[in-house]
Amino acid sequence: MQATLDQAIKLGLREEEFEKIKEVLGRTPNFTETAMYSVMWSEHCSYKNSIKWLKTLPRDGEKLLVKAGEENAGLVDIGDGWGCVFKIESHNHPSAIEPFQGAATGVGGIHRDIFTMGARPIASLNSLRFGKLDNPKTKWLLKGVVKGIGHYGNCFGVPTVGGEIYFENCYQTNPLVNAMSVGVVEVNKGLTVSATSHGAGNPVFIVGAATGKDGIGGASFASADISEDSINDLPAVQVGDPFEEKKLLEACLELIKTGVVIGMQDMGAAGITCSTSEMSAKGEHGMIIHLDKVPTRQSNMKPWEMLLSESQERMLVVVEKGKEAEMQAIFDKWDIHCVQIGEVTKDQNLKYYMDGELVADVPAESMVLGGGAPVYDREYTEPKYFQEIAKFNAESIIVPSDLKEVAYSLVQLPTIASKRWVYNQYDSMVGTGNTHTNAPSDAPVVRVHGTKKALAVTTDCNSRYVFADPYKGGMIAVAEAARNIVCSGGTPVAITNCLNFGNPYNPEVYYQFVNAIKGMGEACLKFDTPVTGGNVSFYNQSEDGPVYPTPTIGMVGVLESLTDKMTMNFKKPGDLIYVVGLNRNDINCSEYLHHIKNVTHSPAPYFDLEEEAAVQETILRLIKLKLIFSAHDISEGGLFVTLLESAMAGGLGFNISTDANIRKDAFLFGEAQSRVVVSVNPDLHALFEAEMKNVPFAKLGTINYNQDIVVDGESWGFLNDWKEAYDTAIEKQLAN
Amino acid sequence: MKFGVIVFPGSNCDRDMMHALQDDLQQEVVPLWHKDRDLSMFSTNDCIVLPGGFSYGDYLRCGALARFSPMMEQVINFANNGGKVLGVCNGFQILCESGLLPGVLLQNDHQKFVCKNVFIKSENNQNVVGRAVGDQILKIPVAHGEGRYHADAATIETLQKNNQIVFRYCDESGQVHIQSNPNGATNNIAGICNANRNVFGMMPHPERATSDALHNIDGRAILTAFTHMN
Numbered sequence: 001m002q003a004t005l006d007q008a009i010k011l012g013l014r015e016e017e018f019e020k021i022k023e024v025l026g027r028t029p030n031f032t033e034t035a036m037y038s039v040m041w042s043e044h045c046s047y048k049n050s051i052k053w054l055k056t057l058p059r060d061g062e063k064l065l066v067k068a069g070e071e072n073a074g075l076v077d078i079g080d081g082w083g084c085v086f087k088i089e090s091h092n093h094p095s096a097i098e099p100f101q102g103a104a105t106g107v108g109g110i111h112r113d114i115f116t117m118g119a120r121p122i123a124s125l126n127s128l129r130f131g132k133l134d135n136p137k138t139k140w141l142l143k144g145v146v147k148g149i150g151h152y153g154n155c156f157g158v159p160t161v162g163g164e165i166y167f168e169n170c171y172q173t174n175p176l177v178n179a180m181s182v183g184v185v186e187v188n189k190g191l192t193v194s195a196t197s198h199g200a201g202n203p204v205f206i207v208g209a210a211t212g213k214d215g216i217g218g219a220s221f222a223s224a225d226i227s228e229d230s231i232n233d234l235p236a237v238q239v240g241d242p243f244e245e246k247k248l249l250e251a252c253l254e255l256i257k258t259g260v261v262i263g264m265q266d267m268g269a270a271g272i273t274c275s276t277s278e279m280s281a282k283g284e285h286g287m288i289i290h291l292d293k294v295p296t297r298q299s300n301m302k303p304w305e306m307l308l309s310e311s312q313e314r315m316l317v318v319v320e321k322g323k324e325a326e327m328q329a330i331f332d333k334w335d336i337h338c339v340q341i342g343e344v345t346k347d348q349n350l351k352y353y354m355d356g357e358l359v360a361d362v363p364a365e366s367m368v369l370g371g372g373a374p375v376y377d378r379e380y381t382e383p384k385y386f387q388e389i390a391k392f393n394a395e396s397i398i399v400p401s402d403l404k405e406v407a408y409s410l411v412q413l414p415t416i417a418s419k420r421w422v423y424n425q426y427d428s429m430v431g432t433g434n435t436h437t438n439a440p441s442d443a444p445v446v447r448v449h450g451t452k453k454a455l456a457v458t459t460d461c462n463s464r465y466v467f468a469d470p471y472k473g474g475m476i477a478v479a480e481a482a483r484n485i486v487c488s489g490g491t492p493v494a495i496t497n498c499l500n501f502g503n504p505y506n507p508e509v510y511y512q513f514v515n516a517i518k519g520m521g522e523a524c525l526k527f528d529t530p531v532t533g534g535n536v537s538f539y540n541q542s543e544d545g546p547v548y549p550t551p552t553i554g555m556v557g558v559l560e561s562l563t564d565k566m567t568m569n570f571k572k573p574g575d576l577i578y579v580v581g582l583n584r585n586d587i588n589c590s591e592y593l594h595h596i597k598n599v600t601h602s603p604a605p606y607f608d609l610e611e612e613a614a615v616q617e618t619i620l621r622l623i624k625l626k627l628i629f630s631a632h633d634i635s636e637g638g639l640f641v642t643l644l645e646s647a648m649a650g651g652l653g654f655n656i657s658t659d660a661n662i663r664k665d666a667f668l669f670g671e672a673q674s675r676v677v678v679s680v681n682p683d684l685h686a687l688f689e690a691e692m693k694n695v696p697f698a699k700l701g702t703i704n705y706n707q708d709i710v711v712d713g714e715s716w717g718f719l720n721d722w723k724e725a726y727d728t729a730i731e732k733q734l735a736n
Numbered sequence: 737m738k739f740g741v742i743v744f745p746g747s748n749c750d751r752d753m754m755h756a757l758q759d760d761l762q763q764e765v766v767p768l769w770h771k772d773r774d775l776s777m778f779s780t781n782d783c784i785v786l787p788g789g790f791s792y793g794d795y796l797r798c799g800a801l802a803r804f805s806p807m808m809e810q811v812i813n814f815a816n817n818g819g820k821v822l823g824v825c826n827g828f829q830i831l832c833e834s835g836l837l838p839g840v841l842l843q844n845d846h847q848k849f850v851c852k853n854v855f856i857k858s859e860n861n862q863n864v865v866g867r868a869v870g871d872q873i874l875k876i877p878v879a880h881g882e883g884r885y886h887a888d889a890a891t892i893e894t895l896q897k898n899n900q901i902v903f904r905y906c907d908e909s910g911q912v913h914i915q916s917n918p919n920g921a922t923n924n925i926a927g928i929c930n931a932n933r934n935v936f937g938m939m940p941h942p943e944r945a946t947s948d949a950l951h952n953i954d955g956r957a958i959l960t961a962f963t964h965m966n
Contacts, residue, residue, distance in 0.1 A: 151849075154790075154851075154881075155790040155793065155794070156748070157749075157790075241793070242790070242793070243745075243790060243792065243793025243794075244793075246745070246746050246748065247745050247746070250745075333771075423851075424848075424851060424852050425848050425851070426849075426851060427849070427851045428851055429877050429941070430749060430752065430788075430879065431751075432752045432755060432943065434950075435950055435951065437877070437950070437952075438853070438950060439951045447949055
């Protein structure tokens, strides 16, 4: 039966897209085919509104073993025959509706992207954005998302080692849940797998969980604005089973070792449709698929439901013909479904049968990104709110008389305060690789078992900066990630990004998108950290408007040995405290200005890419020369929060002086970029200062022998009292 | 002397346990698949370890399914013949479910999963672990949602009287009180042994504290204890 335009539009296709499908097929598609195109050509799968600009990002580098977009995730060379596979992905809309399952399946999905390439995940991170914490709905969302992430990650057995959480009004209806997974694989043993399919006659298997009606149309759901009615889309949210995925992981890695795998791809968005078409298009072959052979969770599933189902914990695997029994034995051992549902064909069409009847027949290549999927050039215009930002005058903000009180409020803001209520619910130590627990650093450092190496991993994005200046904010997101890696003793290698924006058909939103990409690209070039892949999440907006543009950066750095690692805690009383980089008269866009002074519109803080690179180069050199004992970058909350965090981690107070040339609130709470607080043994201070050739620096004071915190000779109380306020702020709010 | 580490389908601390025993403590380790039923290569000098994880996803009570696995039948025989058995976290839950240890592990009193470093101390020197640990206060991580040890009053009294309580949660200075209890366990109990002192269960993870790379080696004393004769 032919599909109608009306049906196509209800499925989320545009009129011209329906016409294009007719042109591709040379006939009017039936309903099943139309449904397949609607998900494959949704923003989520096709990147139709973003690919033009994504292609401008630097995607080459000598350490990249797989180029961006070629596989499910990026693969970089970390030396000694090992590779690192990593990626970040959003699960924003499902989490907004059903926070527990939404977040849980986000974690499950990103891990599958990693092990489908043959890598064992060794660390996960997540970047979360919520509305104001005193809102009951935010509390419900936060509790659900954290429980969901913990539920999946803890059972799956990969440590959650880091991440970030911000609380801003703009995320009230549309929270952001971005999950990142980092895995390792022995590339020199040929253990990586490609998401490809070739060799006519080779069998096609579906392995893992049975297929149900959950998550049908999830990709299309992710490609529309969220609203109060979105609750009616609940079936579009998938349900996760981390135990099944744990077994799937072990079985897949065991299968890969046998060498019989031609290609493998996990089933995420658009399930069977996406995996069959992407693998076939990549391998320039086709497939015959018998849908009646697919194990299902419920009876009487229609072909289009099976083709679109986003049931979790499934993989599509093509193996060499004749090796079916070898494969079956491994999946039997792990008690996992493993069913041959078709075979590879030389003819490059995908033919799907149900009980012998042909239900869909489409060219694989026509469905996919880089093939027949549409590519759009969207208009953009400078946002009107820029005028309000330009009006901001720092002189209008009077420096508060009681800075200690301001600082005390600042450390209890949920964006700044300790996230221990959150991270204590995550197993952060399984795998015995995470060195962060007992020796914290700006980016968690995870050792790679079987090598001397370790990886430094981080996610970063201050979206208020991106809102204020998308270009500069995009650069800062990359720079901050690199700074965190460097402060931990790592050399930045590559990034993955999760681009969370509003509706791309809004020219002001698209302006944010285009300029954030430009900024990111420039910073990636500077730090030699190419983009390995990632995810675009548009339509993050509600009746209240779009969220802040939030291009979350996930970065990986390499430490040749754990002896290269640098930690953030103050070590020894009497050590000198320095700032590397220049303190500036700048309160722009700070937590202080926004949440204490309630100024919503101000320019992005000071940032200069060359200056940043010089600071990072210097810090890395100081670490190698063993001239600093701690390093911690200045970010949200400014210098005071940075000092306090190093002090709390070390259990030692500090005594510092401010600079008479800089307004005190800017000195203590300003967020001008490219600054790192370090501590130095007094005997080494001359050597240390001699290394400061290319960067400005200033001595701030000393680490105390006791818990006193002293600013300009005035007692600011005891460290433990600050720590108590900092540690319990979120817990107290959630208890209300 | 050697260790056998059982791998259940949802074990996720099996590799950590093997790394700790092999790499950090230079012990011989044999991985054991839960569907197998051959323990003939083990003598009572050896030790079978049930590692942490979510053996069968823990959708039913933790450990409730794992106790029925073919390998567990053999472990029960092995233990009853005097062989040493250690269950950590989910392994402890399985030992309680299988009746090798008394009591049960309930959902944490705060109803959340908890992962952090805690401090524990040995209760007495009437068992091989207690003798090895002595009066040290050990910093060992916990990571569980269902770790609240519970047993009826008579059982607790018996455990106490027989010196079967191996570890209690305490603070850094060794004080046992409600603030040092991460899950609401009865009497701050973190680990116990059976009356014969050859089967041990504990919620904290000693295998996560045996490596200099992780800046904590407090777990070595616990695992090394099992290389000694009973």
